[in-house]
Amino acid sequence: MTYxxxxxxxxxxxxxxxxLSNQALAERVGLSPSACSRRLDRLETTGAIEGYSARLSSQLLGYPVTVMVNITLAGQSEKQLAEFEAAVRRCPNVLVCFLMSGEYDYILRVAARDLQDFEHIHKTALSSLPHVAKMNSSFALRKITDRSATVPPIAPGGL
Amino acid sequence: MTYxxxxxxxxxxxxxxxxLSNQALAERVGLSPSACSRRLDRLETTGAIEGYSARLSSQLLGYPVTVMVNITLAGQSEKQLAEFEAAVRRCPNVLVCFLMSGEYDYILRVAARDLQDFEHIHKTALSSLPHVAKMNSSFALRKITDRSATVPPIAPGGL
DNA sequence: GTTCCAACGCAAGGATCTTGCGCCGAGGCC
DNA sequence: GGCCTCGGCGCAAGATCCTTGCGTTGGAAC
Structure with a gap:
């Protein structure tokens, strides 16, 4: 598929x-509303657009504390990884989780109400995740940027 | 403000x-469309909802490689931090960036087309960011979860 | 008990979305 | 070169949806 x-x-x-309404979108990209609607359909169907999300203010919702947690498991069998990952998915405080190369197996981004809440999550949710052997936490002091993807550069006359 | x-x-x-259309939303939460529309207005105005984003497929857009990069600067004066952050904001491959406590000053989430592309970004964009003293990269092997915020638990009869 | 105010639902006018249709232009094939 | 095919465009209209005004209601404060 090419874009x-x-x-x-x-x-x-x-x-x-x-x-953005389809009409405003069409105007902005220089298409008629119908053509724009059909293209949007296609982008959603083919999976280029996976969905849409409201960007919620963690601050205002009462989760001003962001912590990055690195975790290493006791073993790296696929079964252990799968159990750990299933448990992570069930934890609403874990916003982001990747399996990583390097020193640690996983990196997690955790949202907490305050330091005490994080301590509670740390003890209750994280440490008790299956097979956890080593943990290392760093606190976020300031958000510089936070997007979910990057769109390839648009060549003016392009394709 | 309370929710x-x-x-x-x-x-x-x-x-x-x-x-979601306002109508579908109203139906799902159990309100009339007008009441729902007014609440949504209020949530957007007060900032609880900061905006909306399409979730784009980095895969399908040609950026299948995710790398976490830890960076320490040569110094931590506010001027150095500000210059570094301004440069980071201008780099489209940097999706996420936080100023952190702990061993490294910053953690970045970078999107790349492939390993060669990352090498290029590493050399060209990242190393040449102002004041960079130390860098450490880990590759993401698998995405477990990736949300942007967590909504507080909803008490069934609650307020 | 009364008052007040925030928030609800209903209704209607206006804006918006989507589907059918005809048309155009690029590319492939004689 | 000429023709054919087909993907994709814009236009138009029926259906849907959004929003604002208005009357009402329920809970809190006095």
Missing amino acids: DRFDLAIMQALQRDGR | DRFDLAIMQALQRDGR
């Missing part, structure tokens, strides 16, 4: 404002 | 599907 400059413009616009 | 169970339900629903 021309209209597709890329649509995705870029919707990444910035996912609730 | 009752309707507000929380609205935010939860829109985090899952940010393009």
